[in-house]
Amino acid sequence: MFADLGFGLLVLTFLTASYSIAAAILGYSKKDFRWVESARKASILLFPLVTLTILVLLYLLGTNHFEVKYVYSVTSLSMPMYLKLTALWGGQSGSLLFWAWLLSIFSSAVMLRKWDRDREFLPWVIVVTSVTMFFFLTLTIFFENPFIRWWQTASGEVAAMFAPSQAMLITPADGTGLNPLLRHPGMIIHPPMLYLGFVAFIIPFAFAVAALITGRTDDRWIRITRRWTIWAWLFLSLGLVLGARWAYDVLGWGGYWGWDPVEIAAFMPWLTGTAFLHSVMIQEKRGMLKQWNMVLIIVTYDLVIFGTFLTRSGVLSSVHAFAQSAIGPMFFTFIGLTLAASVGLLLHRWNDLKSETPMTSMLSREALFLLNNLLFMGVLIVSFWGVIFPLISELATGQKVTVGPPFYERATAPLFAALMALMAIAPLAAWGHSTIKTLGKAIWKPGLVSLITPVTLFFLGIHNFAALIGFTLVALVICVTLYEIWRGARLRSKKQNENIFVSVWQLINRNRRRYGGYIIHISMVLMAIGILGIEIFQTQTQGTLPVGSSMTLENYKVTFDSVAQFDTAGGRNVTRAEMSIYKDGKFVGQVFPRRDYYYESQQPMTIPGLRSTMLDDVYVILVDWQPISQIGATIKLYHNPLVNWLWVGSILIIFGTVVAAWPDKDPAAIRSTAKLVNATGAAD
Amino acid sequence: MEQIPTPQKSGRIKFIFGGLMILAAVVYLIASSTQASAEYFMTVDELKAKGDAVVGRNLRASGAVIGESIKYDPQTLDLEFTVANVPGDNSEIEAMGGLAQVLYEAVNDPNRSRLQVKYNGPMPDLLRGEAQAIMTGHMGEDGIFYADELLLKCPTKYEPALPSQASGD
Numbered sequence: 001m002f003a004d005l006g007f008g009l010l011v012l013t014f015l016t017a018s019y020s021i022a023a024a025i026l027g028y029s030k031k032d033f034r035w036v037e038s039a040r041k042a043s044i045l046l047f048p049l050v051t052l053t054i055l056v057l058l059y060l061l062g063t064n065h066f067e068v069k070y071v072y073s074v075t076s077l078s079m080p081m082y083l084k085l086t087a088l089w090g091g092q093s094g095s096l097l098f099w100a101w102l103l104s105i106f107s108s109a110v111m112l113r114k115w116d117r118d119r120e121f122l123p124w125v126i127v128v129t130s131v132t133m134f135f136f137l138t139l140t141i142f143f144e145n146p147f148i149r150w151w152q153t154a155s156g157e158v159a160a161m162f163a164p165s166q167a168m169l170i171t172p173a174d175g176t177g178l179n180p181l182l183r184h185p186g187m188i189i190h191p192p193m194l195y196l197g198f199v200a201f202i203i204p205f206a207f208a209v210a211a212l213i214t215g216r217t218d219d220r221w222i223r224i225t226r227r228w229t230i231w232a233w234l235f236l237s238l239g240l241v242l243g244a245r246w247a248y249d250v251l252g253w254g255g256y257w258g259w260d261p262v263e264i265a266a267f268m269p270w271l272t273g274t275a276f277l278h279s280v281m282i283q284e285k286r287g288m289l290k291q292w293n294m295v296l297i298i299v300t301y302d303l304v305i306f307g308t309f310l311t312r313s314g315v316l317s318s319v320h321a322f323a324q325s326a327i328g329p330m331f332f333t334f335i336g337l338t339l340a341a342s343v344g345l346l347l348h349r350w351n352d353l354k355s356e357t358p359m360t361s362m363l364s365r366e367a368l369f370l371l372n373n374l375l376f377m378g379v380l381i382v383s384f385w386g387v388i389f390p391l392i393s394e395l396a397t398g399q400k401v402t403v404g405p406p407f408y409e410r411a412t413a414p415l416f417a418a419l420m421a422l423m424a425i426a427p428l429a430a431w432g433h434s435t436i437k438t439l440g441k442a443i444w445k446p447g448l449v450s451l452i453t454p455v456t457l458f459f460l461g462i463h464n465f466a467a468l469i470g471f472t473l474v475a476l477v478i479c480v481t482l483y484e485i486w487r488g489a490r491l492r493s494k495k496q497n498e499n500i501f502v503s504v505w506q507l508i509n510r511n512r513r514r515y516g517g518y519i520i521h522i523s524m525v526l527m528a529i530g531i532l533g534i535e536i537f538q539t540q541t542q543g544t545l546p547v548g549s550s551m552t553l554e555n556y557k558v559t560f561d562s563v564a565q566f567d568t569a570g571g572r573n574v575t576r577a578e579m580s581i582y583k584d585g586k587f588v589g590q591v592f593p594r595r596d597y598y599y600e601s602q603q604p605m606t607i608p609g610l611r612s613t614m615l616d617d618v619y620v621i622l623v624d625w626q627p628i629s630q631i632g633a634t635i636k637l638y639h640n641p642l643v644n645w646l647w648v649g650s651i652l653i654i655f656g657t658v659v660a661a662w663p664d665k666d667p668a669a670i671r672s673t674a675k676l677v678n679a680t681g682a683a684d
Numbered sequence: 685m686e687q688i689p690t691p692q693k694s695g696r697i698k699f700i701f702g703g704l705m706i707l708a709a710v711v712y713l714i715a716s717s718t719q720a721s722a723e724y725f726m727t728v729d730e731l732k733a734k735g736d737a738v739v740g741r742n743l744r745a746s747g748a749v750i751g752e753s754i755k756y757d758p759q760t761l762d763l764e765f766t767v768a769n770v771p772g773d774n775s776e777i778e779a780m781g782g783l784a785q786v787l788y789e790a791v792n793d794p795n796r797s798r799l800q801v802k803y804n805g806p807m808p809d810l811l812r813g814e815a816q817a818i819m820t821g822h823m824g825e826d827g828i829f830y831a832d833e834l835l836l837k838c839p840t841k842y843e844p845a846l847p848s849q850a851s852g853d
Contacts, residue, residue, distance in 0.1 A: 362698060374703065378710040385714050390725075400725030400772060402744065403718055404820070411717035415710070542806060544758045604809045623806035624758065634758060634806045 003068050003147040006056035007161060010097075010147070013049040014137040016042050020130045024123040036123045040111050043126050046133060047108035050101045057097065057146055058085055067171040069159045070094055070146040076177035076600055078571045083178060086188045090178045092327075093144035095191065099308060100136040102192075102199040103129065110203055110228075118224065124210035125203075132202055132305075135334050143327050177571075180598045180605045186246030190239060194266055194311070197236025198304045201273060203228040205301035208294055212345040217290065217352045222280045227661045233277055234657040236270050241650040252606035252621050254540060254638035256646070259408040264383045265310035269303040271383070272296050275376035282366045285431060287356030289370070291346070294353065296373075298342040302335050363434040368426040375419050382411045409535070413466065420473040420528065423521045424480045446479035470532040474525040481518045508659065516660025523656055526649030533616075533642025540639070542623070546632040550582075554639045556618055557582040561590075563625055563633055573597040577622045577633055581611050593622035593635075614648075616641040723820060728769035728799045731823060744820050745829060746770060747799060748790035749836075751813020763803045763834075767817050768796040783837070787814045803831040810836035 020042035027035030057070075061084050066072045074087040074094065089095045107129035115122050140146065148159050151167035158164060181187070204225035211221040243263070244256040257263060276296040282289045309331040346353075359367055386403050393401040428442040453475035454468045462468065485504060493503035508515040541553045550559035561578040568574055575595045581588050591609030598605065609620040617640040624634035723742040731738060731745060747767025755764040768790040771777055777786050790796055791814050801819055811817070811834075821831035 358696070359699060362702065367699075371702075371706070374706045378706065378713075381710055382714055382717075385718075389718065401722050402725060403721050404723055406721040407717045410720065411713040414713060542761060544761065634761070636806060 002056055002060055002065070003149055003161075006053055006060070007141075007145065007147045009049060009053040009056065010137065010141055010145075013046060013053060013100075014134070014141055016045055016049060017130045017133045017137060020046070021127055021134065024126040024130070028123040033119070036119075036126070039126050039130075040122065043130060044108045044111045046130075047104040050097075050104040054088070054097065054101050057094065058088060060147075061085060061087055064175070065171075066173070066175045067149045067169050068146075069148050069150060072150070072172055072175040074175070074178050076175040076571075078569070078600070079177060079183075080570070082188075083183055087178050089191045089195075090182055091146075093140060093146040095195075096136055096140050096144050097146055098192075099195055099199065100133060100140065102195055103133055103136065103202060106199055106203055106228075107133065110206075118220065120214045120216060121207060121210040121221070121224075124213050125206040128206035128209050129202060135330075139327055139330060143330065177598070177600045180596065180601060180603050181250060184246055184250050186242050186249060190242035190246055191311075193235050193242055194239030195308075197232050197234070197239050197273075198269065198308055200228055200232030200235060201269065201297075201300050201304050204232070204276075205297050208297045209342060209345065212294065212342075212349050215349065215352065217349055219280075219283050219287075219290075222283055222293065226280070227663075229273070229277055229280070230657060230661040233270075233273050234654065234661075236266075236273060237653055238650070240266060240270060241647070241653075245647060248643075249610075250605070250607065252608050254538065254608075254619055254621075254636075254640065256534070256643070259386065259405045261387050262311050264387055265303075265307040268380055268383055269300050269307055271376050271380045272300040272303060275373045276300060278369050279373050282369050286366050288359060288366055289373075290353040290355065291350060292373070294346050298339070298346065301342070302339050305331065305335050305338070361433040361435075363429055363436065363439055365426060365429040365431045365434070368422055368429050372419065372422050372426065375415050375422070378415045379412050382408065382415070416528075417469060417473060420470075420477060420525060423524070424473065424476040427484055427518065427521075428480065443480065446483040447476060450475035450479040464536055467532055467536045470528065470536075474528055474532075477525045478522060481522055485515065485518065512662050513660050516656050516658075516662075519656030519659055520653055523649040523652035526652060527646050528649075530643045530646025530649065533645065534640045537641045538638060540637060542634070542636040544624075544632060544634045549632075551635060551637060553618075553637050554616075555584050556639065557585070558618070558620060558635070558637055560633055560635065563622075565625075571599045573599065575622065575625050577609070577625070577635075579609060579620055579635075581618055591618070591620050593620045595622050595625070612644055614642075614644050617643050725772055727772045728767060728797050730772075731799060731829070732797045736825070739823050739825055741822060742820070743822055743829075744818065745799070746772065746816055746818045747801075748787040749811060749813055749815045749817050750791055750798070754807075754811060754813075756807045758807075761804055761806060763805065763807055763811075764801065765811070765817070766798050766800050767819075768793070768798050770816065783816065784814075787816055799829055800827070801829045801831055803834050805834070808834060808836050 020039045023035045023039035023042065027033060027037075027039060060068050060071050061075055062081060064071070064075070064077060064084075066075075070091060070093055074090040075084045079087070087094070089098045110125065110129070145161055148161045150170040150172065151158050151160055151164055152170050153164050153167045157170060158167070160167075163169070204221075207221040207225045211217055243266070247253075247258070248256040276293065279289050279293055279296060283293055309328070359370070361367060386408055390400060390402045393399060425439065425443065428439060430438065450472060454472045457468060457471060485507065488507045489500055489503040492498070492507055493500045496503065496506075498506075539554060541551065543551055545551060545560040547560055547562060550557050552558075559580045559582070561580055563575065563577040565573065565575045573596070575597075577593050579591050579593065581591060589611050591611050593609035594607040596605045596607065597603075606621055606623070609622075611618040617638075619638040619640055621636040621638075622633060623636050625632075721742065723744045724738070726734070726738065726743055726745050728745065728747050731743070745767075748770050750766045750768060753764075753766035756762070770786055770790045771780070777783055780786050780789075801817070803819070803821075816837040818835040818837065819829060819831035820833040820835075821829060824830050
């Protein structure tokens with residue numbers, strides 16, 4: 001019953017999206033704005049329609065309607081309500097619908113903005129968002145329908161939307177339940193964040209296409225979508241970090257990032273998106289790189305679609321499995337068509353997108369931004385090569401070859417180091433023209449201060465070359481950035497004769513995008529501290545311990561106190577060990593590494609015991625436990641220096657983004673709103 | 685200052701040169717890193733056929749675990765087992781009736797080529813008969829595969845409408 005309702009709504013949404021595409025194109029070609037207006041209203045309607053569809057699916061998930069195949073495959077009676085509901089994005093068909101829902105939020109929101117100044121863009125923004133919507137709805141209706149049910153026919157069980165002839169509905173007593181690995185807070189918010197990031201990049205792409213079609217190729221499309229891009233970037237960044245945190249907490253291999261194809265698929269649009277975020281500034285300030293910006297947003301869009309496919313298609317292990325998924329060919333066709341159409345449009349407008357001024361100085365701010373873009377593209381090419389190399393090698397030599405994390409680490413480390421150096425230098429370079437002399441003058445003071453770091457580290461006994469370079473760059477970025485803020489504030493404080501703290505506040509407030517960007521730079525290098533720490537200085541040991549004995553790693557001693565085994569609600573059998581941690585002989589706390597065994601899915605899950613400080617993490621994994629033998633437990637112990645900075649830095653990203661994307665208002669407007677608020681407050 | 689006559693042209697050459705330098709650097713990074721860390725996928729059959737030619741290379745091999753061959757010493761964490769040849773290609777596995785079927789046949793066919801594997805580390809939960817082991821490591825001159833990393837895949841079989849088992853331990 002409800003499944004029928006859900007499917008009906010899905011079809012209605014599909015028709016509405018189709019109508020909005022047709023009406024927008026008709027309105028544009030007939031130059032009749034009434035059609036466009038109608039398309040806009042249809043487009044707004046998509047949001048309530050998909051919302052209703054989602055609510056129906058949530059109802060089915062929450063009330064154990066196991067006759068629905070999707071509900072059966074991702075939930076079970078023993079799962080708590082919040083997990084049943086979040087199982088909405090626990091499987092492929094649900095995630096595709098969820099994706100469509102997020103898109104409907106963004107596209108409806110963008111339809112509600114004031115269009116007076118940009119009416120010519122409107123039909124094409126509708127077409128791009130609705131075509132993307134149309135594609136995802138096609139997938140959910142024809143290939144990955146979340147509402148299909150189980151039927152008993154004469155020849156056996158089948159899954160179908162509508163009853164085959166003489167078939168009876170089957171309602172299994174219980175579902176198979178969500179994969180235990182996905183039952184983690186990080187996994188509950190990681191996909192929505194990543195998807196929000198993915199979907200939000202559709203909006204700047206839509207405006208880019210509109211600009212290409214209408215020929216309004218100034219920077220208007222960039223100015224409109226600036227904030228969308230910043231938010232998209234934030235969500236995507238948080239999605240990546242949450243995924244890393246989930247891996248660290250749940251996968252139990254002591255790491256956070258493994259360079260597998262799924263991670264790379266989510267990382268690639270982040271790379272192009274970050275490059276885009278920087279290079280649009282060059283177009284706004286200098287009228288340069290217009291063609292390049294178009295290339296970046298087009299590539300980002302198709303990488304987003306590709307990433308969605310790869311992260312949820314269930315084909316993780318091998319690139320050869322792509323085509324085996326039912327929706328694989330659909331995705332590749334869609335990516336091919338949108339790429340061809342966008343590139344065609346871009347070539348058509350190529351000459352209109354020439355730079356207004358040539359780039360002359362190699363050290364000007366714009367040249368350094370261009371260099372930043374090239375470095376991001378370098379990382380992108382490395383990542384892409386790593387994913388496709390097995391395919392190329394097999395085609396060329398017949399030999400299957402793959403590259404693992406060492407390949408990516410080796411090839412990207414110099415590029416990331418160069419990007420960090422740029423973070424320190426570029427903010428000091430002037431637009432238009434800079435020389436070694438002017439740059440040197442600006443950088444020598446903070447540069448000298450930052451040299452304290454490698455010298456100190458060297459005397460502390462750290463002689464690893466990569467680490468010294470890395471930490472020096474971290475210090476350089478922090479010193480230069482803080483120096484820049486301080487210098488600006490001091491100038492202002494002298495001129496305006498105000499308190500230095502007020503000046504800092506005003507300085508940031510007057511140029512939020514710039515200083516928000518600086519805050520994000522600082523959070524990036526804080527994250528780099530964590531990455532350098534764990535990548536270069538991680539140590540590990542393993543062994544089997546009887547109760548009461550201990551194991552040492554670095555300056556830590558871990559004692560195995562006891563272990564207990566018990567069943568818990570939710571169909572789990574838990575083995576939980578208690579271990580005491582001593583640092584330099586002093587007791588500092590207890591950790592409780594665990595292994596949960598899920599009866600339903602017959603799958604174990606290893607949850608590390610973690611003692612975390614800003615200096616280092618002690619990460620304890622209970623690998624094995626023999627209850628009868630005297631041998632005891634097998635423990636794997638990791639020492640992960642500085643890794644906490646990775647998470648702390650990522651929280652600061654949120655703050656920086658909020659500063660950068662906070663709506664600008666001129667002081668007069670702020671004052672008048674304040675008055676308005678006062679007036680209405682008084683009236684109340 | 686020598687740029688004064690044609691600032692635009694010499695400026696452009698400068699940038700093109702800079703761009704090419706970066707491209708060359710990226711290509712160099714990719715090429716050298718690929719060479720240093722490439723892992724060759726081999727089936728047990730291929731490893732046996734190539735013999736000494738693959739000693740010392742980074743290898744990734746997969747095979748079906750023979751249940752009774754698993755030997756594990758929890759004190760030293762020394763793990764030993766034998767795998768039987770399975771096809772390396774997923775589509776081939778699908779064509780032969782899926783992973784579960786292929787693994788079952790491989791383990792129960794005494795004529796398949798087999799490979800002894802040694803590994804030091806905690807025994808993974810999923811290591812049991814008829815699991816697919818994916819080993820990363822190298823071949824020793826003694827014909828034994830020394831694994832640095834061990835991944836296991838078990839074909840999951842969900843039986844619809846089967847009551848979930850809730851027996852202890």
